[in-house]
Amino acid sequence: MLRDIIKKEILGHLLDSKFLFTFIVSVVLILLSVYMGMRNYAEDKKEYAAGVAEVSRGLDERLSSGAGLRIRNSAGIDIGGMLVTFTSDTVRVFRRPPALEAVVRGVGDASGRVSGVNNRMENRPAESKYESNLFLAIFSAFDLLFVVKMVLSLFAMLFAYDAVSGEKERGTLGLTLANSVPRSRLILGKAIGGYISMLLPILVPLLIGALLMSLNSDMALGNAGGEDWTRLFLLYGVFLLYLSAFFALGLFVSSLTARSSTSFLALLFVWVVLVLIIPKVAPAAAGWIRPAPFAHETLSEKTRAVPQIMQDIDMTPLTVLRGNRPANPTTVEGYMDPIYQANIQRWSGEFSQTMQELGQKYETLLADAYTNIDREYRLRQDAQRRLAKNLARISPASGLTLGSMVLARTGTEEYNRFLDATRNHRNVYNDWLVHNNLRNAMGQVTPDIILGLADMPQFQFEPESLGESLARTLPDFALMAAMTIVFLTGAFFAFLRYDVR
Secondary structure, eight states: OHHHHHHHHHHHHHTSHHHHHHHHHHHHHHHHHHHHHHHHHHHHHHHHHHHHHHHHHHHHHHHHHTOEEEEEOTTOOEEEEEEEOOOTTTOEEEOOOOGGGGTOOTTTTTSOSEEEOOSSSOOOOBOOHHHHOTHHHHSOOOSHHHIIIIIIHHHHHHTTTTTTHHHHHHTHHHHHHHTTOOHHHHHHHHHHHHHHHHHHHHHHHHHHHHHHHHHOTTTOGGGGTTHHHHHHHHHHHHHHHHHHHHHHHHHHHHTTOSSHHHHHHHHHHHHIIIIIIHHHHHHHHHHHHSOOOOHHHHHHHHHHHHHHHHHHSOOHHHHHHHHTOOOOOSSHHHHHOHHHHHHHHHHHHHHHHHHHHHHHHHHHHHHHHHHHHHHHHHHHHHHHHHHHHHHHTTSHHHHHHHHHHHHHTOSHHHHHHHHHHHHHHHHHHHHHHIIIIIHHHTTOOOTTOOOOSTTSOOOOOOOOOHHHHHHHHHHHHHHHHHHHHHHHHHHHHHHHTOOOO
16 A cells, blocks of 8 residues: 555656656756866866966976075185075965865865965965955855755755645545545655655756766866765765755645645745755854954964063073174284184174074964964864854754765865864974074085975875764764654654644
8 A cells, every 4th residue: 555655646746747847957957066066176176286386386496596595604604606495485285176076165265275384374275266256255156065955955845845735625635535544654655755756856967967077087086096986975865865854844844734835835934944044143143152353353462472572582692792792803904813703703603593592482482372372263263163063053954064065075174174284284394494494594504505395395185084074974964864854753743633624
C-alpha cells in the first residue's frame, strides 16, 4: 500500500505543471550559476598568477639593478659597491583562489586577496573586488549557493504546501481515507513521494553542472587528490538536506491548515523570516550584545603606544656616549693623528652598537605592544562573530551559508587561516631582514657579501583539511537535519488529528 501511495504522489507531481516549471527554471539557473562561477574562477586564477609573477619580477629587477645600501667597512667608511636590501614593503603574498568558489563564492569578493609583509602593522589584505567594482557590494554574488538558498527553497515548499490542505479542498483526501488507508501510512507516502518528485528536476541539472566542471581544464578538481570532488558532492548533499528542511516545513504547515492558500501565505511569511530577516539581524544583534572595537580605534591605540614606548627606553647610555665623544681637532694634523683616529673609531663602534641595541629594543617593545593590541582586537572580534553565528543558526539558510563556505573553503575561517599564515610569514621574513639588512646598516659587512633570493623565506599556506571542515560544519548540518525531523514529526502527528471534512 505504501508503494502505491508513493507512486500516486510521484505521478501526480509529474503531471502537474509546477514540475515542468521547476525543471526548466532549475536547469537555467543552476547551469547559469555554474557557468558564471567557472568564468569568475578562471579570472581569479589569472589574477593570482599575474600577481605572483609581478612580485617575482620586481625582486629579480631589484637584485639585478643593485638597489640597496652602500657597502661600508667596519669603520663605517664607504668603500663602493651596493648591497641589495629588501624592506617590509618589498614582498607581497597572494591568496590562491579555491576551485569550489565556482559553486560557493563566499567572502572571496569582499576580502582582500593581497597582503604586504609589514613588520609593524597588522596584516590586512587589500585589493578586494569591491574596491574596483562597487556594484559587487550592492548586488550579492550569483552562485549555486544563492540559487539553492533563495530559489530552490521556494520550489521545495511549492511541492508540499498543498499536499494535505490541497487534497482536502479537492475532496480527494476524504475519499482516500474512506478506503481504510491508515493515516500514518498516507502521510509517510506523501512525504516520500513528494520529496522524490522535488529532487528529480533539481538533481539532473546539478549532475550536469558537475559534468561541466569536470570537463573544464581551469577547474582541475582532481589535482588535490580528489578532495575537491568529495567536497563538491558533500556540498550537493548539504543542498539537498537544506531543501528537505523546507519541504518538511511545507508538509507540516499544510497539515495544520484547511486551505492551500492559507498554507502558502503562512509558508511565505516563515520563509521571509528564516531566509531574509534572521541572517541580516543576527550580526547587528551580536554587535549590540557584545560590542567590539573598530579597526580605526585599534590604529589610534597603536599610535598612542609609540610615545609611551619611547619613555620606557633608557636613553642614558646614548647621552653619555654623546658627551664622551672625542673633541674635534683644530688642525689637519690633529685629524691625521693615529691616537685621535683610534679614539674616534672606538667611539664610533660603541655609538653604533648602542644605537643598534636601542633600536632593537624599540622594535621589540613596539612589536610586543602592537601584537597585544591586535590580539585583544581579534579576541573581541572573534567573540562577536561567534555570537552572530550562533544567533544566525536559528535559520537553516544561515546554516547552509556557513557550512557551504567551510566545505568550499571560501568562508571567513579560511580567510583567517590566510591571515595567520601571513602573520607567521611576517615574523620569519622580518628575522631574515634583520640578519641580512641590519648588518649593512651598521657597517658590519664586507664587499664579498651579496644578498640574493635563494635564502629568502617563501610564503607557506596550508588550506583546511577535509576532516577539519567536516568537524566545523557538523553543528550546522545537525541543526538542519534536526529541523527536518522535527517538521516531519510535526506533520505526522498533525495529520493524525487532521479534520478531513
